Amino acid sequence: MTDTLQRPYVARPEAVDPVISMVDVGMTYPNGKVALVDVNVSIPEGDFVFLVGPSGAGKSTFIRLLIREQLPTTGRVVVAGRDLSTMRRGQVPSLRRRIGIVFQDFRLLPAKTVYENVAFALEVTGATNGEIRRRVPRLLNLVGLHEHDDHLPAQLSGGEQQRTAIARALVHDPAMLIADEPTGNLDPVTSWDLIQLLIQINAMGTTVLMATHNQEIVNAMRRRVLALEHGTLVRDESSAAYEREY
Amino acid sequence: MRPFRFIAFAVVRAWQGFWRNAMMSLAATSTVVLMLVLLSGLLIVLAGLDSGLHYIESKVGVTARLQDSLPQPQLDTLLADIRALPGVSRADYISPDDALNRLKEFYQEQGQTLDLGGAPISLYASVEISLTDPNFAESVQSALGERPEVERITTRQVDYAKLLSIVGYVRTVGFIALALVGLTVLFMIVNMIRIAVYSRSGEIEIMRLVGASDSFIRWPFILEGILCGVIGAVVTIILVAVAWEPIKPIMVRVFQMPTAVSTDFLAVLSAVILGVGLGVGAVGSWISVRANLSSAT
Numbered sequence: 388m389t390d391t392l393q394r395p396y397v398a399r400p401e402a403v404d405p406v407i408s409m410v411d412v413g414m415t416y417p418n419g420k421v422a423l424v425d426v427n428v429s430i431p432e433g434d435f436v437f438l439v440g441p442s443g444a445g446k447s448t449f450i451r452l453l454i455r456e457q458l459p460t461t462g463r464v465v466v467a468g469r470d471l472s473t474m475r476r477g478q479v480p481s482l483r484r485r486i487g488i489v490f491q492d493f494r495l496l497p498a499k500t501v502y503e504n505v506a507f508a509l510e511v512t513g514a515t516n517g518e519i520r521r522r523v524p525r526l527l528n529l530v531g532l533h534e535h536d537d538h539l540p541a542q543l544s545g546g547e548q549q550r551t552a553i554a555r556a557l558v559h560d561p562a563m564l565i566a567d568e569p570t571g572n573l574d575p576v577t578s579w580d581l582i583q584l585l586i587q588i589n590a591m592g593t594t595v596l597m598a599t600h601n602q603e604i605v606n607a608m609r610r611r612v613l614a615l616e617h618g619t620l621v622r623d624e625s626s627a628a629y630e631r632e633y
Numbered sequence: 634m635r636p637f638r639f640i641a642f643a644v645v646r647a648w649q650g651f652w653r654n655a656m657m658s659l660a661a662t663s664t665v666v667l668m669l670v671l672l673s674g675l676l677i678v679l680a681g682l683d684s685g686l687h688y689i690e691s692k693v694g695v696t697a698r699l700q701d702s703l704p705q706p707q708l709d710t711l712l713a714d715i716r717a718l719p720g721v722s723r724a725d726y727i728s729p730d731d732a733l734n735r736l737k738e739f740y741q742e743q744g745q746t747l748d749l750g751g752a753p754i755s756l757y758a759s760v761e762i763s764l765t766d767p768n769f770a771e772s773v774q775s776a777l778g779e780r781p782e783v784e785r786i787t788t789r790q791v792d793y794a795k796l797l798s799i800v801g802y803v804r805t806v807g808f809i810a811l812a813l814v815g816l817t818v819l820f821m822i823v824n825m826i827r828i829a830v831y832s833r834s835g836e837i838e839i840m841r842l843v844g845a846s847d848s849f850i851r852w853p854f855i856l857e858g859i860l861c862g863v864i865g866a867v868v869t870i871i872l873v874a875v876a877w878e879p880i881k882p883i884m885v886r887v888f889q890m891p892t893a894v895s896t897d898f899l900a901v902l903s904a905v906i907l908g909v910g911l912g913v914g915a916v917g918s919w920i921s922v923r924a925n926l927s928s929a930t
């Protein structure tokens with residue numbers, strides 16, 4: 388474990404109810420691999436947060452806990468006012484609708500068009516055809532893909548595929564958007580376009596948490612940065628850079 | 634949740650899923666048909682044997698051939714004694730003349746006349762005994778055996794016992810065979826759904842991420858299995874209905890099954906086929922979904 392004196396650097400005022408909060412969270416995988424140690428984080432609604440750290444630091448694990456893909460071995464994770472450890476399994480779907488999530492590899496369905504990929508997320512949660520017809524074009528407009536709605540993922544650039552994934556993630560009007568290395572497969576210019584989109588979504592009130600290795604972007608944005616190292620939160624700083632600056 | 638949206642979604646997905654891997658689905662459906670045809674055949678044969686059994690049961694009785702020209706008082710005592718035996722419901726005296734008349738009637742029914750060429754014939758006098766239960770045949774028989782008036786005793790009890798054991802045998806062998814075929818069918822359906830789950834694994838992952846409930850994820854697969862069973866059942870019902878016309882007279886003639894029963898029987902059989910087809914599809918897909926679609930997260 389790293390020196391406890393290094394965290395947290397900036398204490399954040401808890402003016403707004405946190406939309407995400409972790410209290411003494413530890414996570415050890417069944418194979419004994421320790422992925423997170425004593426993590427305490429509070430993210431208020433509307434925040435824009437970068438989650439950084441070297442490969443294997445625990446960023447994806449952090450995200451898996453938030454969507455309750457995994458339960459913490461110790462501590463409490465509270466998302467949108469719900470304690471995930473005591474949440475019943477039947478409530479997980481409604482939690483997932485409060486969280487939009489995108490990944491480095493887009494995870495689009497290859498046989499479905501852009502429109503169908505977005506519509507699918509509504510369809511499988513019981514939306515009516517009317518709702519689908521109303522919401523999908525609006526979302527495709529937002530991400531700038533309304534002219535590509537009949538394209539298959541294979542006919543799109545990486546950036547366009549990731550925008551499709553973002554439109555799909557926003558389909559239930561979630562309180563937060565979580566992105567695990569969304570620019571990992573994109574070139575620098577496309578990455579910047581994508582960040583602009585995330586900023587825009589954040590400006591509309593959605594909390595954004597983005598795990599990334601992209602130093603340039605983190606440094607340029609000067610937003611809140613959570614830094615993990617070997618599962619420990621070593622830095623929690625607002626208006627920060629990718630690396631420690633002191 | 635809107636129930637209609639859910640049902641429409643699940644049914645459409647099940648239908649798509651069924652045809653997505655058509656070879657596999659049709660193979661599974663064929664085994665369902667095979668099983669249900671076997672089941673139908675077994676039930677038809679058993680129903681036939683059963684009604685044959687009832688027929689014989691009603692005919693099982695004991696016939697006692699009497700000595701010639703017994704004096705009337707002795708005859709009356711004998712009849713009274715027979716009627717007093719346990720298990721005897723009726724005892725009728727058939728005189729030699731009665732017997733001759735019957736013989737003539739029988740020939741007439743066959744469209745022939747009994748031509749004795751003018752020779753005098755004399756038939757035996759006998760007592761026909763009906764039983765309340767075929768199982769009394771033996772005790773009645775041995776009671777009669779002690780009477781000097783009785784010359785010979787005949788009974789169809791042996792036929793009855795033989796048929797009873799055939800029914801038991803057919804039933805046992807039939808259902809064992811059916812159970813084995815049933816296991817094969819289950820295996821086919823479990824496998825078909827396993828492959829369906831596998832081929833949709835990408836979609837399932839997305840469904841979980843976007844907050845689809847378990848019922849949206851599972852029911853299409855369960856319905857796909859049910860669809861397989863129901864299609865198999867419908868095919869079988871058509872096959873049986875087509876085959877029924879030639880089967881019906883056989884049932885009536887060979888097994889003495891009343892025509893009225895045989896028509897009702899087809900309706901009952903169809904319901905059984907549908908129920909079993911649906912059941913095996915549901916059980917197979919349920920097992921497969923439990924095994925291949927972990928409910929975790």
Ligand SMILES: Nc1ncnc2c1ncn2[C@@H]1O[C@H](COP(=O)(O)OP(=O)(O)OP(=O)(O)O)[C@@H](O)[C@H]1O
Nearest residue numbers: 416418420421422441442443444445446447448449
């Ligand atoms: N399912 C798992 N079972 C066991 N160990 C795991 C599992 N997933 C991750 N780990 C381990 O947990 C640690 C943290 O992994 P995690 O994926 O959270 O890192 P990360 O910060 O996302 O890395 P990267 O930047 O490479 O994506 C790593 O040591 C990893 O090997």
Ligand SMILES: [Mg+2]
Nearest residue numbers: 446447448567
């Ligand atoms: Mg990761």
